[in-house]
Amino acid sequence: MASILLVEDDPSVREAVGMALEGDGHRVTTAATGDEAIERWRQHRPELVLLDVMLPGKDGFEVCRAIRAHDQVPIIMLTARSDAIDIVVGLESGADDYVTKPFETRVLLARIKAVLRRQERPAGEPVLRFGDLVIDPGGMAVTLRGVDLRLTPTELRLLLELARRPGQVFTRALLLERVWDYSYLGDSRLVDVCVQRLRGKIEDDPAHPTLVQTVRGVGYKLVPPAA
Amino acid sequence: MTRIVSVSRLRPRLVATFALVAVLTSAGVAVTSYYLTRARVLQRAETAAEAEATAVFADAVATLPDNPTRPQILALVERLKARGGAEFDIVAVAADGTFETTSLSLSADSVPGALASPVDRSRIGLVRATAAKEQFVVVGARPAGGPALYLFFPLDNPLDDLELLRNVLAAAGVAAVLLSALVGALAARGLLRPLRETRNAAHRLEVGLLGTRLPEEGGDEFADLGHAFNRMAEALEKSIGDLRALEASHRRFVADVSHELRTPLTALTTAADVLESHRDGLDDAGSRAARLLVRESHRLATLVEDLMEISRLDAGAAPMSWEPVDVAGLVGSAVATRGWGDQVEMRSTGAVTTVADPRRLDAVVANLIGNAQEHGRPPVRVLVTASAEEVVVVVDDAGPGIAPDHLDRIFDRFYKADPARPGGRGSGLGLAIARENARMHGGDLTVASPPGSGATFTLRLPRRVAEPLPAGDPTVTTARHDRVL
Numbered sequence: 001m002a003s004i005l006l007v008e009d010d011p012s013v014r015e016a017v018g019m020a021l022e023g024d025g026h027r028v029t030t031a032a033t034g035d036e037a038i039e040r041w042r043q044h045r046p047e048l049v050l051l052d053v054m055l056p057g058k059d060g061f062e063v064c065r066a067i068r069a070h071d072q073v074p075i076i077m078l079t080a081r082s083d084a085i086d087i088v089v090g091l092e093s094g095a096d097d098y099v100t101k102p103f104e105t106r107v108l109l110a111r112i113k114a115v116l117r118r119q120e121r122p123a124g125e126p127v128l129r130f131g132d133l134v135i136d137p138g139g140m141a142v143t144l145r146g147v148d149l150r151l152t153p154t155e156l157r158l159l160l161e162l163a164r165r166p167g168q169v170f171t172r173a174l175l176l177e178r179v180w181d182y183s184y185l186g187d188s189r190l191v192d193v194c195v196q197r198l199r200g201k202i203e204d205d206p207a208h209p210t211l212v213q214t215v216r217g218v219g220y221k222l223v224p225p226a227a
Numbered sequence: 228m229t230r231i232v233s234v235s236r237l238r239p240r241l242v243a244t245f246a247l248v249a250v251l252t253s254a255g256v257a258v259t260s261y262y263l264t265r266a267r268v269l270q271r272a273e274t275a276a277e278a279e280a281t282a283v284f285a286d287a288v289a290t291l292p293d294n295p296t297r298p299q300i301l302a303l304v305e306r307l308k309a310r311g312g313a314e315f316d317i318v319a320v321a322a323d324g325t326f327e328t329t330s331l332s333l334s335a336d337s338v339p340g341a342l343a344s345p346v347d348r349s350r351i352g353l354v355r356a357t358a359a360k361e362q363f364v365v366v367g368a369r370p371a372g373g374p375a376l377y378l379f380f381p382l383d384n385p386l387d388d389l390e391l392l393r394n395v396l397a398a399a400g401v402a403a404v405l406l407s408a409l410v411g412a413l414a415a416r417g418l419l420r421p422l423r424e425t426r427n428a429a430h431r432l433e434v435g436l437l438g439t440r441l442p443e444e445g446g447d448e449f450a451d452l453g454h455a456f457n458r459m460a461e462a463l464e465k466s467i468g469d470l471r472a473l474e475a476s477h478r479r480f481v482a483d484v485s486h487e488l489r490t491p492l493t494a495l496t497t498a499a500d501v502l503e504s505h506r507d508g509l510d511d512a513g514s515r516a517a518r519l520l521v522r523e524s525h526r527l528a529t530l531v532e533d534l535m536e537i538s539r540l541d542a543g544a545a546p547m548s549w550e551p552v553d554v555a556g557l558v559g560s561a562v563a564t565r566g567w568g569d570q571v572e573m574r575s576t577g578a579v580t581t582v583a584d585p586r587r588l589d590a591v592v593a594n595l596i597g598n599a600q601e602h603g604r605p606p607v608r609v610l611v612t613a614s615a616e617e618v619v620v621v622v623d624d625a626g627p628g629i630a631p632d633h634l635d636r637i638f639d640r641f642y643k644a645d646p647a648r649p650g651g652r653g654s655g656l657g658l659a660i661a662r663e664n665a666r667m668h669g670g671d672l673t674v675a676s677p678p679g680s681g682a683t684f685t686l687r688l689p690r691r692v693a694e695p696l697p698a699g700d701p702t703v704t705t706a707r708h709d710r711v712l
Contacts, residue, residue, distance in 0.1 A: 012494035019501045080489040102492040102528045105500035172550075184564045185586055188550065217551060 001025040002116055005046040007037040007063065008078065009055050013101075017050070020105045026112075034058025038066055041073075048116060049075045050108075051095070053086055061093040068094035072152045074115040078103075091193035096154040097180060098187075114181035118153040128163050130211065131225040133202055135163055142202070149201045154179065158194050159202070162212060162222035171219040195220055237422075238415040245411025246404050253400035261393055268385040269355065273364050276380040277353055279313045280366035283378060284351065286310065288370040300374055301327045307376075314381065319374040330379070332359035338377050342367040346375050355382070362386055421449040425456060437464040474542065488531050492524070499524045526654075533656040537640070540663040547584045547667055549694035554579040554588070554618050555611045561592045562609070571596060575611035581618050582691040587664040591672065592620065594657045595684045599624040603681045617670070617690050623683040628676035637674055638662045661686075669695065 004026045008014040011032070018028045029044050031037040034057045041049065049067065053060035064075055077090040077098040087098055096115050099108050125137035132145045137160055142149045151159065157179045162170060170178075176186035179194075195214075199206040213223050291303055304317040308329045316330035318338060326335040337358035345352030346367045353366045362382040369375040424441060431439040439460060441453035499521040506514045539545040555575035562571050592609075599607040603624030610621040629637060636642045641655040658672075665672040670688035677683065 010490045010494065013490055013497070016494045016497035016501065020497050023501055023504055080493075101489040102496050102531070104525070105497050108497075184560055185589055188548070 001027075002047040002112075003027045003029070003044065004112070005029050005031065005037065005040055005044060005049045007031045007034075007040075007050065007055065007060070008052045009033065010052075013052075017108070020108070021050075021112075024109050024112075032056075034060070034063045037063050041067055041071075045071075046073065047119075048112060049073055050078060050112075051075055052078045052080075053090060054080060061089055064090065064093040064095055068152075072150055074119065074153060076111055076115060087187070088189055088193060091190065092196070094152070094197070096152060097190065110181075115154070117181070118157045118179070122160070128160075130163065130166070130222070133211070135160060144202060151198070151201060154194055155198045155201070158191075159198055159212075159222075162220065166222050166224045169215045169218050169221045175219065191220070237419060238412065241415040241418070242408050242411040245407040245414070249404040249407030250400075253396075253403040257393075257396035257400050261389070261396055264392060265389050268389060269364075269382070272380065272382060272385050273353060273355070275313060276315070276364040276366055276378070277351070279315070279380070280351065280353075280368070280378045282312070283307050283310070283317075284368045284370060284376065287373065287376055291370055291373045293372045295373060297321070297325065297327060304329050304376075316379045316381075318377045318379065320377065321374040326374075332361075333379060337379070338367065338375075339365055342377065421452070425452065428456065428460075432460060432463065437467055477542065492528050492531060496521075496524045496528050530654040530656075533654040533660060536660055537656050537663070540660065540667070545667065548586065549582050550585055552581060552583045552585045552588060554581060554583070554613070554620065554688070557585055557588055558592050558609055558611055558620065561589045562596065565593060565597075567596060567600070570600060570605055570607060572606050572608045573611075574608070576613065579611055579613040579618050581613075581688060582694055583668055583688060584664075587667065588688075591661040591664050591686060592622075594661045595620075595622040595686070598657065599626075599682070599684075602626065613690060615690065618688045620686040620688075621683060622686075624681040626681040628678075628680060629674065629682045631676070634674055634676060638672075 001024065004021055006014060006018055006021065006028055008017065008030070009032050014030050014032065018030055021028045029040050029046060031040045034055045037049075037051070037055070038058070040046075051060045051064060055063070058066070060077060060079075064077070067073065067075065075095045077087075077095040078101060079086045079090060079098055080101045090098055096118075097111050099111055119140075121140050122137045127137075128135040134143045135156075136142070140153070140156060142151050142156060142159065158175065161175060161178050172188040172191045173186070175191045176182040176188065180186055180190055182190075195212060196206075199209045199212055203209045203211055210225065211222060213221055215221055287303060287307060290306075292299060295303070300319050300321065304319050304327050308315070308317055316328065316333055318326055318328045318330075318333050318335060320326040320335045320338065324335065328334060339354050339356035339358075341354045341356070342352040342365060346369050349369055349371070351366060351368045353364065356363060356365050358365070358379065363379040364382060365377055365379050367375060367377040421441075428439045428441050437460065441456045443450045443453040443457065499517070502517045503521045506517050509517060536545070555578055558575070559573060562568055562573060596607060596609065599622055603626030605625065607622065607624045610619075612619050612621075633642075638658050640659045643655065662672040665686055665688070668688050670686065673685050673687075675683045675685070
């Protein structure tokens with residue numbers, strides 16, 4: 001299925017989750033510390049990273065930022081706290097999704113599946129242009145004035161979802177369902193933080209976005225620039 | 228508010244008291260001194276008049292011939308009047324009633340009747356009287372064989388002096404009253420200022436500004452009060468600080484416990500799930516043990532999760548995530564997601580929108596329906612209704628209901644209505660958490676068990692069009708925070 005880097009300092013959790021992942025058909029590499037995680041990521045270039053937040057040495061947020069600086073690999077945070085801060089900081093560090101401990105194995109496997117699915121290239125979709133912004137769904141590439149923006153698969157899927165129907169308002173619930181595969185009561189902070197990260201990459205002034213606009217109390221919409 | 232009003236009434240009361248004391252004191256002093264002075268002044272006038280009159284009478288006796296004629300009498304009175312010394316007028320009344328006088332306004336009729344008796348008995352009589360609208364000291368005597376002589380000493384001068392004195396006293400009295408009222412007002416201000424400061428300080432403490440202190444200047448009772456107040460505030464600040472520190476350490480403890488428990492639980496539940504997926508390779512006992520392990524490890528996970536949740540709710544650390552929610556739709560999804568569609572009858576009056584935390588609401592609804600399925604009997608019914616003010620979700624079942632003595636305690640933590648029955652899937656915290664969640668929304672969760680029907684849980688939520696305003700005033704937050712402690 002996929003090669004997964006599992007970063008977890010607790011040996012029992014590492015072993016059990018490793019077994020569960022292998023049982024689902026994945027190839028698993030493990031790391032116990034932040035530094036080891038970065039090294040393993042360099043060596044193996046996994047297709048997905050499962051990253052515990054509480055790590056000795058470099059914590060999960062730092063590891064996440066370090067990997068994100070070079071790679072758009074999907075990252076799922078494992079957090080032992082459902083506290084708002086951990087989750088928001090994790091998402092802002094570049095994580096694509098999160099799972100709180102103790103999680104049910106089927107939930108973790110479903111999240112992994114959903115994140116991996118975002119990397120699949122949509123076939124036969126036309127290239128979309130919004131001013132200087134060019135979205136190539138087939139090539140999984142977004143460029144702004146010719147420069148590759150290196151969007152993560154989640155960011156790209158979110159942008160694509162909005163870009164397919166410019167001007168239409170998407171509720172957070174709908175985006176959670178379409179992009180994250182949450183059919184019921186997903187965490188709307190996933191959408192909010194991902195929109196922030198997306199704006200940071202595609203907007204000229206992310207504090208005053210013109211392309212991806214917030215519709216207060218409803219959701220988001222993509223507004224094509226006036227020709 | 229009534230207390231504040233009574234404080235502001237202290238000023239007129241003090242002013243009135245001071246003024247009243249001034250009125251009584253100055254009136255007493257004025258009346259006493261006026262009448263004492265008046266008595267002395269009149270006494271002196273009478274004594275002077277008597278002395279003068281005695282001399283005049285002696286003169287008259289010496290110079291008046293026997294049986295004087297009217298011209299002789301007239302000559303006498305004119306001479307006597309001109310004799311110098313005190314100023315007076317004379318009325319001489321002869322035995323036949325005729326009279327001579329030195330004044331145009333006086334006559335025999337002016338003579339006071341009180342003098343008739345002493346004068347008739349050949350003695351000197353003295354009396355104060357009013358004649359021709361003026362006050363006189365009248366001294367009368369009848370020299371042997373002559374007319375009765377009445378000397379009218381006017382009292383204008385001493386009476387004018389007394390009137391002046393009276394006016395001065397009255398003016399001084401009025402001035403004293405005004406001055407006292409002013410002093411009263413000033414004293415009231417001096418009194419009220421620290422009083423008001425104390426009241427304001429108490430109010431600031433009340434809203435949570437625990438650093439509030441009063442000035443302790445001077446050595447008066449207010450400094451004393453300030454000192455006592457400040458000691459109280461310090462003690463309060465310290466206690467609340469201690470409690471907050473305790474609460475913070477409690478929260479840290481909860482967070483630590485949370486992490487410490489969740490990590491082994493993650494290993495446990497995941498390993499159990501792996502075991503479950505390999506059950507086909509196990510013998511019968513191993514397979515049953517695996518199933519037990521899976522079920523219990525997940526139950527343990529639920530229990531820990533619920534414990535964490537109730538700790539967060541207790542600590543006021545549970546964040547609300549307000550969103551527009553269609554309650555009827557949410558209940559439908561909560562039922563459908565859990566695969567309860569064919570066991571639960573749901574009715575609603577169409578979409579019922581409000582602003583709430585959908586995850587908390589889902590947890591409450593799922594808890595109530597789950598309980599009804601586990602402890603009650605089908606059909607489990609859910610009714611969602613709404614008015615302009617509130618959204619009401621009623622969950623009931625066709626079971627035997629809940630005995631009245633259990634109803635009060637059903638929301639207690641770890642309370643089991645039937646101790647003999649083994650604990651179900653729940654943690655024993657579900658209803659406690661559900662009620663807290665309802666209250667976090669500003670609503671409530673209640674239970675009733677009418678005779679002849681099952682348990683009926685009623686969730687009431689205020690209907691909102693927007694997220695409740697966060698407590699912008701930090702003092703309000705503090706006050707609420709203190710209540711949580």
